Amino acid sequence: MTFDADNRARLEEHAAAASELIKQGEYRTAIEHLTLVLQEAPNDTKALWELAMAYTNLDRNHAALAVLKRLSGLISSSGELCTAIGCVLIRLARFQEAKVYLLRAYAADHDNALILRNLGHAYQGLGEVCSAEQALLAAHELDPDDNRTVHALAQFYMRKRDTRMAEHWVKLLLSRSAPIALARDAEKWLLRIQSGWA
DSSP states (O other): OOOOHHHHHHHHHHHHHHHHHHHTTOHHHHHHHHHHHHHHOTTOHHHHHHHHHHHHHTTOHHHHHHHHHHHHTTSOOOHHHHHHHHHHHHHTTOHHHHHHHHHHHHHHOTTOHHHHHHHHHHHHHTTOHHHHHHHHHHHHHHOTTOHHHHHHHHHHHHHHTOHHHHHHHHHHHHTSOOOHHHHHHHHHHHHHHHTTOO
């Protein structure tokens, strides 16, 4: 489909507005603009990617997955796309499928802490405890400043009821300027450890 200059300018305005709204966290309004773009240009890969990210941030995971799968039919599967699909599948508790996508992403990018952290989550969901631990520790080694990985390690050892390791990662998280939600989890976990896991 071809567009005249006015239509093209209008689409570019909607696309630019959507990108700015996503930066500001205004995902619902961004979706309105992206929907208008995709009505006229249904294979616009940037708009599809941003739509998937907006749905993900709103926890509309089924919608995000549908858009990402549509996108995967239009472009070659990159590590970034496989990671995004894997993350959404984890949110949907479809851990085996998530593992497949994340392993594809890892094959393309061995030095990506985000991929390894999410692989750790997938392995945990599958009960593959040793693999989960290895993936999470490797993610921390690659990016020791990532609070989400420290949080994931604290959570992992809390679930294992490994007091020494759980306390180590919880205290590390509390020593940092972690996001409020992560810090609250850590405070709650430390109280549990110190009260004898009551």
